[in-house]
Amino acid sequence: xxxxxxVTGDRLLLAxxxxxxxxxxxxxxxxxxxxTAGLTEKTLFRHFGTKLNLLESAFERxxxxxxxxILFKEKLEWELEADxxxxxxxYHEIMNRDRKLVLISxxxxxxxxxxxxxxxxHPLQLLDVLTNYFVEMGERGRMIRANPRMHAFTFMMAHxxxxxxxxxxxxxxxxxxxxxxxxxxxxxxxRALTP
Amino acid sequence: xxxxxxVTGDRLLLAxxxxxxxxxxxxxxxxxxxxTAGLTEKTLFRHFGTKLNLLESAFERxxxxxxxxILFKEKLEWELEADxxxxxxxYHEIMNRDRKLVLISxxxxxxxxxxxxxxxxHPLQLLDVLTNYFVEMGERGRMIRANPRMHAFTFMMAHxxxxxxxxxxxxxxxxxxxxxxxxxxxxxxxRALTP
DNA sequence: GAATAATGTCAGTAACTACTGACAGACATA
DNA sequence: TATGTCTGTCAGTAGTTACTGACATTATTC
Numbered sequence: 001x002x003x004x005x006x007v008t009g010d011r012l013l014l015a016x017x018x019x020x021x022x023x024x025x026x027x028x029x030x031x032x033x034x035x036t037a038g039l040t041e042k043t044l045f046r047h048f049g050t051k052l053n054l055l056e057s058a059f060e061r062x063x064x065x066x067x068x069x070i071l072f073k074e075k076l077e078w079e080l081e082a083d084x085x086x087x088x089x090x091y092h093e094i095m096n097r098d099r100k101l102v103l104i105s106x107x108x109x110x111x112x113x114x115x116x117x118x119x120x121x122h123p124l125q126l127l128d129v130l131t132n133y134f135v136e137m138g139e140r141g142r143m144i145r146a147n148p149r150m151h152a153f154t155f156m157m158a159h160x161x162x163x164x165x166x167x168x169x170x171x172x173x174x175x176x177x178x179x180x181x182x183x184x185x186x187x188x189x190x191r192a193l194t195p
Numbered sequence: 196x197x198x199x200x201x202v203t204g205d206r207l208l209l210a211x212x213x214x215x216x217x218x219x220x221x222x223x224x225x226x227x228x229x230x231t232a233g234l235t236e237k238t239l240f241r242h243f244g245t246k247l248n249l250l251e252s253a254f255e256r257x258x259x260x261x262x263x264x265i266l267f268k269e270k271l272e273w274e275l276e277a278d279x280x281x282x283x284x285x286y287h288e289i290m291n292r293d294r295k296l297v298l299i300s301x302x303x304x305x306x307x308x309x310x311x312x313x314x315x316x317h318p319l320q321l322l323d324v325l326t327n328y329f330v331e332m333g334e335r336g337r338m339i340r341a342n343p344r345m346h347a348f349t350f351m352m353a354h355x356x357x358x359x360x361x362x363x364x365x366x367x368x369x370x371x372x373x374x375x376x377x378x379x380x381x382x383x384x385x386r387a388l389t390p
Numbered sequence: 391g392a393a394t395a396a397t398g399t400c401a402g403t404a405a406c407t408a409c410t411g412a413c414a415g416a417c418a419t420a
Numbered sequence: 421t422a423t424g425t426c427t428g429t430c431a432g433t434a435g436t437t438a439c440t441g442a443c444a445t446t447a448t449t450c
Contacts, residue, residue, distance in 0.1 A: 023305055026221030040428055107302045110218055150379040153371055154353050161356030176348055184345040192387030235398055
């Protein structure tokens with residue numbers, strides 16, 4: 001049990017993620033992936049059998065995080081603006097961590113329908129957590145009480161949109177960067193939702 | 196000058212848009228496109244020469260709209276909530292009109308970098324229009340005056356996110372539909388930005 | 391009815407690509 | 421040293437696919 005096998009596998013998986021996120025699944029050849037990983041096409045097939053299984057393994061191994069709920073059940077302080085900031089920082093952190101996989105799952109939905117669902121678990125969980133948080137804040141009289149789920153959804157969509165917009169890093173809006181956007185959007189939502 | 200040639204070309208372009216948006220550029224063959232259009236592969240190549248040129252022609256012919264600025268210089272009534280509603284309805288209308296092309300330009304950025312830029316003109320224009328509108332509303336004392344561009348950007352990102360989320364129509368958030376979201380988000384922003 | 395333009399038919403090419411088999415060399419462990 | 425595990429080499433297969441040429445067919449126009 002030396003780690004050679006695992007190291008080799010990981011190098012292939014990382015090369016696959018890099019190249020497929022850059023050029024698309026059908027835009028990359030198995031040979032290209034293997035040589036990028038410093039290995040042979042033969043080795044690639046010995047490890048993963050098929051090209052599709054390579055991509056599936058990449059999702060299996062390199063996507064973490066079902067830990068959203070716990071994450072900030074502990075960190076919230078029932079102060080709207082501060083909590084919104086915590087929450088959306090966590091969101092961007094998680095999305096950015098699996099940035100390339102998100103890109104792939106967006107583009108290759110046809111190939112991997114089940115993985116799109118899996119990637120979608122995070123946002124779904126976040127929406128639940130955020131909705132519950134809004135409900136409780138409302139009960140405590142610290143937030144307006146109309147439509148908490150839709151408010152949470154709007155907040156998430158704003159940050160989802162900004163994330164997607166930033167994904168290709170094509171600097172679509174040259175005068176706007178992520179961090180000021182986070183701060184200002186949190187302020188805006190805090191103002192909108194404070195009684 | 197009978198219209199046969201143009202009709203044939205259009206059928207090929209529409210079939211190409213349908214199939215490429217569904218399966219990706221490399222996931223569709225020229226033969227598939229031709230037969231879907233009820234024509235022959237040979238005819239496809241007689242019209243467009245290459246597969247890539249077919250896709251490029253699809254963008255040339257089927258993407259309209261540089262008319263954003265004029266569109267609602269006329270329709271605005273300097274009533275924040277009503278105007279936000281007008282604006283974001285226009286946004287969704289435009290994005291939905293070229294829905295499939297948006298999808299393609301998101302996915303095939305590598306193949307068509309210049310088309311991504313072109314599709315991006317709409318949002319950019321909208322951001323400008325919206326920013327100017329916010330500035331003037333501020334001067335009229337009908338809106339808070341801090342950071343109009345970032346506020347406009349946040350509003351757009353919320354709707355961009357919702358649009359993207361809706362693009363694959365996979366019903367990602369089963370209890371949320373577009374129209375209620377539009378109404379509630381407009382309310383929310385109006386509340387946040389009213390002095 | 392003849393000329394013209396557009397499309398179909400069919401066979402084929404050249405390039406690519408996922409994937410395989412046989413064999414040999416490297417490297418660790420024992 | 422011997423053995424097993426992992427990887428490289430190389431040649432090759434079978435399937436796919438963008439794209440072409442020669443010729444026949446259909447529809448339109450005059």
